[in-house]
Amino acid sequence: AQSVTQLDSHVSVSEGTPVLLRCNYSSSYSPSLFWYVQHPNKGLQLLLKYTSAATLVKGINGFEAEFKKSETSFHLTKPSAHMSDAAEYFCVVSWFSGGYNKLIFGAGTRLAVHP
């Protein structure tokens, strides 16, 4: 069975310090993996995606994620947090099965950034 686990429901960092949001997945197929960000009262916006090319994926706003198959992880990082990074982040697994595109969303990690 496919699943996504975001290991932290809340993460708090100081502005200028590194960000690490953790995501583990389980999939019987070759998945595509995504990170989305949700700012208050807005829809989800794509940060980055992994689709079986380079294992280190660079996204928007300085975020990147590394696909580690041996650890079934896809953690999101950023070297230096900015106040505008405060939002909720979702890890998503997508795969193709039975003629249909399937997606599972993680429960989300809320990132707080303090001055």
Place this chain on the structure above:
Amino acid sequence: EAQVTQNPRYLITVTGKKLTVTCSQNMNHEYMSWYRQDPGLGLRQIYYSMNVEVTDKGDVPEGYKVSRKEKRNFPLILESPSPNQTSLYFCASSPNRDVAQPQHFGDGTRLSIL
């Protein structure tokens, strides 16, 4: 501007009163879907549509209906809303059913069923 538009953004209504949430995309996308977002559960898929007149159930379809008569529109219908359908709803679209394609999301509709 490429976008997915949902209406209304906010709605408070009462149990049993039929309502429709509209969704429209201007990107000529084939694939559209509806999600509900509840605290601690992430987003769960309600229904999806591969193309015009092709729809199917997602993970939590009970109490909802959809239709896809035109490519750009994918309304969500609650025939007899109940309080457990109080939630934040998102419509999304993508070019096709390719799993590598990211979803484009609307800004959400917050429904409160009293």
